[in-house]
Amino acid sequence: MSGEPILSVEQLTMRFGGIVAVQELSFAAERKKITALIGPNGAGKTTVFNCITGFYKPSGGAIRLTHDDGRQIALERLNDFRIAKQAKVARTFQNIRLFPGMTALENLMVAQHNALMLASGFTFLGLIGVPTYRDAEKRAIALATDWLKRINLLDRADDAAGNLAYGDQRRLEIARAMCTEPALLCLDEPAAGLNARESAALSELLLSIRNELGTSILLIEHDMSVVMEISDHIVVMDHGVKIAQGTPREVRDDPKVIAAYLGTDEDEAVAVMESGS
Amino acid sequence: MDYFTQQLINGLVLGSIYGLIAIGYTMVYGIVGMINFAHGDIFMIGGFIALITFLILISLGLTAIPVILLVVLLVSMAITALYGWTIERIAYRPLRHSFRLAPMLSAIGMSFVLTNYSQIAQGARVKPIPPLITGGYTLHESADGFVIRLSNVQILVVITTIVLLAIFTWLVSRTRLGRDMRACEQDQTMAALLGVDVDRTISMTFVIGAALAAVAGLMYLLYYGLVDFFMGFVAGIKAFTAAVLGGIGSLPGAMLGGLAIGLIETFWSAYFSVEYKDVAAFSILIVVLIFMPTGLLGRPEVEKV
């Protein structure tokens, strides 16, 4: 097994016209760990995500993904769908992007597109109904069912995704990303809009993904209770640069983080930071 | 060179007419987000009303050309505007917040209705009128006898277009109606909350668009000396092409696109082949959109992730 971090971001810069959204940012995400990327609104977190997952082409810097077998992939050179397909990086979105008119099960089947496409002989074999494709489809349904069980939505499998409750949609989106069998799972504010109970369930789900499946997770999150509880490592950004990193405890006590992250009002800052402990 | 200049003049005149129609497409698109497929037919109706008004005025014994022109302009603008208003009310308003393809198909249906209405009401044959405005200027005469001419009709078309554009730009940027229109374009719900009468603003958009189309219809009538019930279709898709080429939703873009299409068509006819002028215009549209997916002046679409 490779000792290298699964993801290493080096000197990443992203400019939009004259605005520098991310400036020479470097950090690493450890293998089989949960790394959180936090920072105030507008710090450039989602931009970093979009660079990693290929939705933006970085203006400069390097993003390396090292697979378990030591294979290295330069993510900044791949574009959109290839990052998910070849580099095995899956992501969710800040505002949920499910396929609302398709059932929960169908959503999870779409996620297995590339595997199924291969099994269907790029449609031609599937069209004439070869048994190997039917087996592959059965396996895909089994994987989807397994995930529906994990996220507690088995009984809603045949309901339209758009009809699910907000929290259920969040979990379904994570399950859908996991159905691509990723090496790295990137979650953009998965706890946004969840209540305390749902947040707790989410934490549990993410921990189980890390512990049982060994998937590395990179996470943007504002909900400090979730971040502090599950993260192994935290990177703090402000105004496009990294201002601190370390374990949850280290970050929470870092005066720079408190000052920058929560402005000048230190009492409030301390209060929020402590709510996570 | 002389030949080139002459074609340039012809192309700009044709482009002005396309531009006037294209503004109607782009305005409606900007505010309601739909392609008003019936707009080309509104232009055709405008041409017919202008023609009929001419006939009546002339048979009444009126001879003063400027008076005739002014009356025809006002009558055709007013009646055509009412057509625009009525169509929006009947065919589009009930579908305002519906599924997006529904108003488009409704518009295609409306376009069929208008084409056939005018065919039934006025017959299928081409309707010619004698040239009302004659004369012009010879700009330059070359040694081999080629003459560059600028006819009075051409001058009239270009001047009318410029004046209308000026009025229109003033309307959109300076008046309360213009402000309401721009507000509705950004966010209809918010505009309504802030006291903008969205229904009225949208109605006015259709009214103005139809009035401009009527002017284009009149100009077409004066320039080519004829109208027929089917002319709305071709002119409509050309103007729509112009609006998209310029960047749909952008008013200067519509005018620019109109001029571009007019010039492409004229030059292609002049230097290559008349038969393939439309093919050339459409092909250039496709090529431009490959490289600039939102047209020449359209706002680039930012993909929100």
Next chain:
Amino acid sequence: MTATPHKTSNASRTAGIPFLLKTAFINAAIALVLFSLMVGIRTEAGSDGQLTYWTRFGDLAALVGAVFGGSIVIELLRQWIGPTGAEKLVPPAVQSGISFIGRYLAPALLIFTLLVPVIFYNQRYILDLAILVLTYVMLGWGLNVVVGLAGLLDLGYVAFYAVGAYSYGLLATSFGWSFWVCLPLAGILAAFWGVLLGFPVLRLRGDYLAIVTLAFGEIIRLVIINWQELTGGPNGVSGIPRPSFFGIPLDNSDDGLAAKLGIEYSPTHRIVFLFYLILALALLTNWVTIRLRRLPIGRAWEALREDEVACRALGINTTTTKLTAFATGAMFGGFAGAFFATRQGFISPESFTFQESALVLAIVVLGGMGSQLGVALAALTMIGGFELFRSLENYRMLVFGMAMVLIMIWRPRGIIGHRAPTVYLTKAQAISSDLVKEGHG
């Protein structure tokens, strides 16, 4: 949101006769202005080229009167039915009934269709009409792949129909190739043009897509008109061979099918054969589409319609997904075109105008995007209805256009307003079309 109240309808619930009359008067006044010149005056070019005109105030008065009476009737109906108007004309119970019947309607319709040549053997007119309807069913199913499943708006679908028709027409008349060789070729050529159209529109959205597909359709038509050496220009291609029963001609000769079977020859044989041919082609289209929907490619099409960004995040190559949708839809259009050519024996650019594209698109949208049964019903309604109005002659397109507007207002999401899932664990539940996205096309 069709319930958006008409401004007047708020008041109309309480107001009585004075209000009614006022509305009717206003509407009649508007009608008077609208029709005054267009109907009240009739122009015509005389023999000397001079334009003359005469008045038709009688017609004008009749029209205005009709609008006056019509508004009273509509206003009364509106008060009677309630402010939501058209929406309520179809109560939910009926709507769910439709979906229930839907399960049995499709097989029943299929059986009936199979029996049409038996029932109407002696009614040539009905057989011809049935063939026409089936052609549009097939075109609708083909376009449905692009518009209904992948959510890509295509206003130039008729181009592929034309490519198919001309492929067969030209190959058959120039090289004497048989229908059965040309049919797959026509499909492949049309698919090739589909990909060709697909490339420039990959990055385009919505109305940009609409105009480019429309322009593409017009380009194909204009090239056909003007490339006279190849296509015969406006005169078209004539003498296109009729299809044979796998090599055996369907004619009155000694080698003909009738002679071989030892039965008396009748021209109806060929019509019946054509009927089953188009039925087979349409059913093939249907079968392939239904299967494709359950394959990863079909799910990717639908996912693309729902959310393209999410598709990319899941590793789906949206480029090839879009291109395959265009190619598949175009291929079916090409098959239908080849059939059209062999049925008519003559093709000309007049058959491939924008009106045809609009008609097929209307069938798809009216059918309820993505629903196979809905598209078949819509084709039957539109083409059948259009034939019913044949007696109206000039007024036919007028009525047709009005019907299009009214149908859209009545059911903006089409006859079949729900989507069937492609895979299920316990029970296939129909998904309301309110949730289904319409794609960015």
